[in-house]
Amino acid sequence: MIRQIRDLGAWGLDTTRGIGRASLLFWHAIWGLPDLRSGPRLFIQQLYFVGVFSLIIIAVSGVLIGMVLALQGYTVLVRFGAEAALGQFVSLTLLRELGPVVAALLFVGRAGSAMTAEIGLMKATDQLAAMEMIGVDPVRRVLRPRLWAGIVSMPLLAQVFNSVAIWGAVMVGVHWLGVDEGSFWSNMQGVVKFTDDVLNGLIKSVMFGVVISWIAVYQGYDADPTSEGISRATTKTVVYSSLAVLAMDFFLTAVMFGIN
Amino acid sequence: MPASTNWIEIRNLTFRRSPTRWIFKDVNMNIERNKVTAIMGPSGCGKTTLLKLISGQLQPETGSIRVDGLEVNQLDRQGLLALRRRMGMLFQSGALFTDLSVYENVAFPLRVHTRLPEEVIRDLVLMKLQAVGLRGARDLMPSELSGGMARRVALARTIILDPELIMYDEPFAGQDPILAGVLRDLIQRINQGIGATSIIVSHDVAETASIADYIFVLADGRIIGQGPPDEVMNSRDPMVRQFLQGLPDGPVPFHFPSSPWPADLRRERRG
Numbered sequence: 001m002i003r004q005i006r007d008l009g010a011w012g013l014d015t016t017r018g019i020g021r022a023s024l025l026f027w028h029a030i031w032g033l034p035d036l037r038s039g040p041r042l043f044i045q046q047l048y049f050v051g052v053f054s055l056i057i058i059a060v061s062g063v064l065i066g067m068v069l070a071l072q073g074y075t076v077l078v079r080f081g082a083e084a085a086l087g088q089f090v091s092l093t094l095l096r097e098l099g100p101v102v103a104a105l106l107f108v109g110r111a112g113s114a115m116t117a118e119i120g121l122m123k124a125t126d127q128l129a130a131m132e133m134i135g136v137d138p139v140r141r142v143l144r145p146r147l148w149a150g151i152v153s154m155p156l157l158a159q160v161f162n163s164v165a166i167w168g169a170v171m172v173g174v175h176w177l178g179v180d181e182g183s184f185w186s187n188m189q190g191v192v193k194f195t196d197d198v199l200n201g202l203i204k205s206v207m208f209g210v211v212i213s214w215i216a217v218y219q220g221y222d223a224d225p226t227s228e229g230i231s232r233a234t235t236k237t238v239v240y241s242s243l244a245v246l247a248m249d250f251f252l253t254a255v256m257f258g259i260n
Numbered sequence: 261m262p263a264s265t266n267w268i269e270i271r272n273l274t275f276r277r278s279p280t281r282w283i284f285k286d287v288n289m290n291i292e293r294n295k296v297t298a299i300m301g302p303s304g305c306g307k308t309t310l311l312k313l314i315s316g317q318l319q320p321e322t323g324s325i326r327v328d329g330l331e332v333n334q335l336d337r338q339g340l341l342a343l344r345r346r347m348g349m350l351f352q353s354g355a356l357f358t359d360l361s362v363y364e365n366v367a368f369p370l371r372v373h374t375r376l377p378e379e380v381i382r383d384l385v386l387m388k389l390q391a392v393g394l395r396g397a398r399d400l401m402p403s404e405l406s407g408g409m410a411r412r413v414a415l416a417r418t419i420i421l422d423p424e425l426i427m428y429d430e431p432f433a434g435q436d437p438i439l440a441g442v443l444r445d446l447i448q449r450i451n452q453g454i455g456a457t458s459i460i461v462s463h464d465v466a467e468t469a470s471i472a473d474y475i476f477v478l479a480d481g482r483i484i485g486q487g488p489p490d491e492v493m494n495s496r497d498p499m500v501r502q503f504l505q506g507l508p509d510g511p512v513p514f515h516f517p518s519s520p521w522p523a524d525l526r527r528e529r530r531g
Contacts, residue, residue, distance in 0.1 A: 038371075038372070122358075125353055125355060125358070126351045126352075126353050126355035127355050127356075127357055127358070129317060129351065129355065130349070130351055130355035130356075130357075130414075131357075132315075132317065132341075132344065133315060133317075133344050133347065133348070133349040134344070134345070134368065134369045134372070134373075134417075135341045135342065135344045135345035135369075135372075135373065136341070136372050137337070137341060
């Protein structure tokens with residue numbers, strides 16, 4: 001019994017310490033004077049690795065999810081003779097929920113895990129220590145460009161996801177199942193509000209970008225410098241980020257859409 | 261006031277990895293300017309830890325570490341980074357940046373700390389690569405280098421800013437005799453060439469003793485022997501002799517602490 005209480009206490013202390021370390025690292029990584037000489041180049045390089053390399057998986061998943069959404073929506077709506085509302089059903093589902101959340105989950109698996117593994121490996125091979133010894137702050141040089149690249153690319157990727165998913169829905173709904181193209185688009189335009197739907201979805205994906213990139217860089221930087229440690233850190237990034245995205249989505253949805 | 265002949269002064273240093281595992285207990289050490297000082301001792305005695313303490317990568321439990329008159333533990337982050345710019349460290353693994361070519365690895369410190377024109381950077385990088393015999397490998401990536409080549413490139417990167425202190429972490433470990441000899445000559449030439457203070461952490465007795473001006477032998481969290489190489493090599497201390505002569509058992513035990521061997525066997529039979 002005493003041992004269990006002690007273990008619980010130790011777990012509590014470790015967790016609190018971890019949250020403290022992660023918060024300090026976030027603060028240190030996100031703020032501070034930008035390095036004007038190499039900062040923009042490093043940021044663009046990371047934007048390419050984190051954002052552009054995630055485009056294919058985001059686009060392919062987007063098309064497929066849009067197609068499935070149209071198919072499922074059509075089978076329900078057609079029973080009530082409301083298949084013309086397919087455009088509004090698909091667009092609201094994507095812009096408010098599926099776009100930001102699914103793009104974020106794909107981003108965690110594609111870019112978050114890669115960020116953690118890369119930083120962890122740099123730590124294990126003494127590259128971060130070498131940087132410190134050269135008098136360069138690895139938080140500024142390695143973590144900050146990755147953190148900002150994640151924050152910037154996440155909402156852009158979510159918008160790409162939304163666009164191709166709507167295109168997938170048009171292919172299935174309009175060109176295959178025969179929903180009237182005019183009603184599809186006009187219903188969508190009539191219902192979707194920029195601030196309520198597009199902007200709220202964008203805010204969600206920015207928040208997801210912050211949380212995912214934060215967790216990914218922290219886990220990499222704090223990883224045990226062994227192969228087992230890096231593997232554990234990568235797993236933690238995927239698990240913690242996915243749970244954080246889903247939990248945050250609920251709270252953000254409650255705040256944005258629930259109190260009307 | 262004349263500058264002290266000691267570049268590094270360590271006083272009453274204690275450090276532990278865990279509440280029960282002491283690495284250093286009340287260690288005192290002076291490292292002289294422009295000399296090659298060797299830190300030797302069996303594996304796990306804290307040689308690399310000592311380098312990390314000197315460079316401020318680790319904080320001691322108690323005691324003081326002064327580098328060129330600066331108290332390392334009391335420096336803020338900027339002060340520490342500024343001090344490290346005057347130091348170079350050759351890591352055991354080389355620690356080359358895997359996303360940069362050999363040329364860019366060596367140029368890295370120049371690019372971040374100076375505003376030299378590209379032609380000057382090129383000349384300096386090629387000069388250092390020539391010194392380590394790898395001018396022809398400038399366009400290779402770290403993944404294309406052998407272990408010995410990677411360490412020589414890392415050495416070129418370490419000396420590119422002509423540091424006042426160079427720390428070598430096991431420079432001879434895992435090297436064939438030719439490469440070990442090459443590295444030994446390079447270290448000696450670099451120390452004389454740029455007038456640096458060098459610390460070599462190693463358990464390679466022959467190679468290290470041949471270039472060191474002063475040797476510290478560490479074991480059990482304390483200094484068990486120190487002096488010029490001749491003096492240390494002729495030490496009568498049983499622990500120092502065991503280490504230098506490579507005897508498998510002695511004051512430094514071969515076996516990890518455990519219950520008596522017969523008792524362990526009997527327990528197994530009963531179980």
